[in-house]
Amino acid sequence: MLNQSAEYAIRVVVRLAALGEDEWGQAADLAAELKLPANYLSKLLHQLAAAGVLQSRRGRGGGFRLGHPAADLTLAMVVGPFDPPARYRECLLGGGRCSAATACEVHESWKPVAEQVLAFLTETTVAHMAARDVPQPRGGRRQRHRSTRAFLSRGADQSGDEICVPPRT
Secondary structure, three states, rough: OOOOHHHHHHHHHHOOOOOOOOOOOOEEEEHHHOOOOHHHHHHHHHHHHHHEEEEEEEEOOOOOEEEOOHHHOOOHHHHHHHHHHHHHEOOOOOEOOOOOOOOOOHHHHHHHHHHHHHHHHHEEEEHHHHHOEEEEEEEEEEEEEEEOOOOOOOEOOOOOOOEEEEOOO
16 A cells, blocks of 8 residues: 555654664665665665654765654654655546545545544554564565564554555565
């Protein structure tokens, strides 16, 4: 459901949440650890810094770290620069904003799904994701990790039902 940049943004921000208060994550190290393309991740990190999600510092001992406490950063803030959550309010068929008065063919079915996605993104914090035990795909088998290094692939809505964010290959 999320585009690749938004998925990568969540993964790297959740990883940065594990750093100590005085620690900075280097783009190359993060790319290697998360198995993401280094050039792509570097651009993404700079976009997150420009959006205020991250802080950046040049030079020796520099890098990236969270721009706010993890408990104050929502997933909507993290994915916003790449996949604006407002798009879930738009017509699924590309007709702009649907409403009860101007409903498209799938409006009634899409509206509750879109509301759940928006609620998940706006109510789930980076701290919540960093504390989760999430699966990490590796070579076709799933391993359980109690670490922010785990690949972010699941979340839960308010009812406790899982919402899957499929891994990109």
